[in-house]
Amino acid sequence: MIWLKKVLIGFQSGKGKFNLMQKIEKALLLIANLNQDKKNLDYRIEEILNLCDTGKVDVEGIIVQNLKKPQRSYIGSGKLQESKREAKALKIDVIIVDDELSPNQQKYLEDFFKIKIVDRTALILDIFASRAKSKEGRLQVGLAQMQFLLPRLAGQWSHLERLGGGIGTRGPGETQIETDRRLVRNSIKKIKKDLEKVKTSRNTQRNRRIKNSFNISLVGYTNAGKSTLFELLTKKNTLSSNMLFSTLDTRIGKVHFGNSKKCTISDTVGFVDKLPTVLVDAFKATLEELKYSDLLLHIVDCSNPNFIRQIEVVNELLDDLDLEKKEMLYVFNKIDKLNENGNDTLVQKINQFKELLTDSCVSISSKETINIELLYQIIQKHIDTSYNRVIEYTFK
Ligand SMILES: Nc1nc2c(ncn2[C@@H]2O[C@H](COP(=O)(O)OP(=O)(O)OP(=O)(O)O)[C@@H](O)[C@H]2O)c(=O)[nH]1
Ligand SMILES: [Mg+2]
Structure with missing residues (x-):
């Protein structure tokens, strides 16, 4: 979740634009293939590899598991162990998951792998953030990043809870989450307001042009x-x-x-x-x-x-x-x-x-x-x- 924190701090300091992948990172790709959809698997792999390439991530290994239904841990525990061994052997920096993870799944995988976990949505958001050039584009992507961040904030302070747990440790962590949530909500409000302004001026320009x-x-x-x-x-x-x-x-x-x-x-x-x-x-x-x-x-x-x-x-x-x-x-x-x-x-x-x-x-x-x-x-x-x-x- 470190990168989400970076997004938040960035918006607080008013910069508002971040690249998730600053340098080329080594990645292990995880794919849960529901209902053994063989026909679309090749296509799916090709597309996520293209996305990784665009996001400047080097995929060193791919682990696919055929599943009948979605798992709390995204893929089964046996495959997770195998992935961890693989990640260690290949000196992987980041795990890429070719689906949108729920906040709980994200936290589970972070705790398990102890390295950065980036799901398909975070990857696409990052590519968008590095591409958006116009003021409106940047605001739109910023808004999407904030909306994505909000339900995932809780996980970021888990390290405080782990410092012993129980009395005396939960308080500061929880308070910080609340502060962060408020900051993110305020940023969302501000971006929405700014977007309205940009929209009005764009509509005026368009009306002149389409006539x-x-x-x-x-x-x-x-x-x-x-x-x-x-x-x-x-x-x-x-x-x-x-x-x-x-x-x-x-x-x-x-x-x-x-x-x-x-x-x-x-x-x-x-x-x-x-x-x-x-x-x-x-x-x-x-x-x-x-x-x-x-x-x-x-x-x-x-x-x-x-x-x-x-x-x-x-x-x-x-x-x-x-x-x-x-x-x-x-x-x-x-x-x-x-x-x-x-x-x-x-x-x-x-x-x-x-x-x-x-x-x-x-x-x-x-x-x-x-x-x-x-x-x-x-x-x-x-x-x-x-x-x-x-x-x-x-x-x-
Ligand atoms: N061989 C071949 N390559 C093409 C042709 N048209 C586009 N390309 C290549 O396809 C790639 C994508 O082209 P773009 O024009 O950027 O595609 P786009 O639809 O604007 O892509 P996005 O903006 O990402 O949605 C580039 O490498 C182009 O050179 C074509 O007619 N033949
Ligand atoms: Mg284009």
Whole structure:
């Protein structure tokens, strides 16, 4: 829990931003595989390894246990002993757990391993904290960190209780927890107030911008290639990198089409499976831009064997945001990677999926600029149709 303490002290001193992983640390990864979900296990491992890589953690070993139901100690006691031996042998600095731990589970594992325990949510929060650049982004992530911290504060003072326990030791510990809780609650209140202010000024700017223009938003799973396409279409230099959550804050640019109608395009945060609940609000706030879009371009990394699951994750979140009725064009990106050997089954899967989508789909490569002209034409058609709709409506 030392890092949580750091977050708290940081907010007290007004800095408000912390990296959980300052240097590259050696990690042991624990995975409880419920119901022996073999099909998704490889994908799950690949994704958490990517997250670890992005969070600058070196995974030295992975321990998976198949379980029928969740355990109080996350995995069974035999596997825990094995993990402890492994952690010692590999000189591990941190245990990464690929699920969100309850405060009790967190405390149990900390007491057992006596080294830092970082669950999936803490890892994602840390990546977000190091990525957030705008004032709003930083406030949103700070708020999520505080909300995550609050129920976990109790564990941090257990060392005082252990100094003998019983009378005379519990008092100061308990009081400190209460003080910490109050400080965190006060910070939460302050961040919420600051966020309201930022929101009002953003709404004013947006109202000015969306008037009279056709607004396109890029949405999609993290690492699908949204920023690369944004860069290509706007000729802007944005951050695109082979890391998860490169983009956190929505960026807006202009695109020029043949007709005179003004067109804006926004690049948004990538989606991820099992999004931590404390981050849902932050996501919804950054994605507010989508409500004002006339067209969503759903960018799919079709070279990823799990692209269908990734599409589902994105669509579920869009549903949550009440955006399921928005006009959407599926953009199958990274087709250049499909020429590699051994991709036949994947290509077959893509073709089957595309048949279901009929005309609302286009395959491109943003990196190799394949079919970009075609994408322009399709977008142009959407703009023309929407423009005609407006004219019909006005003259009726
Ligand atoms: N081979 C290939 N790589 C691509 C293509 N488009 C993007 N990439 C690579 O995929 C990685 C992720 O690209 P980004 O544009 O940062 O992806 P993103 O969707 O913005 O990611 P987040 O901001 O993390 O959600 C980068 O290494 C890109 O160079 C493509 O068409 N082909
Ligand atoms: Mg991006």
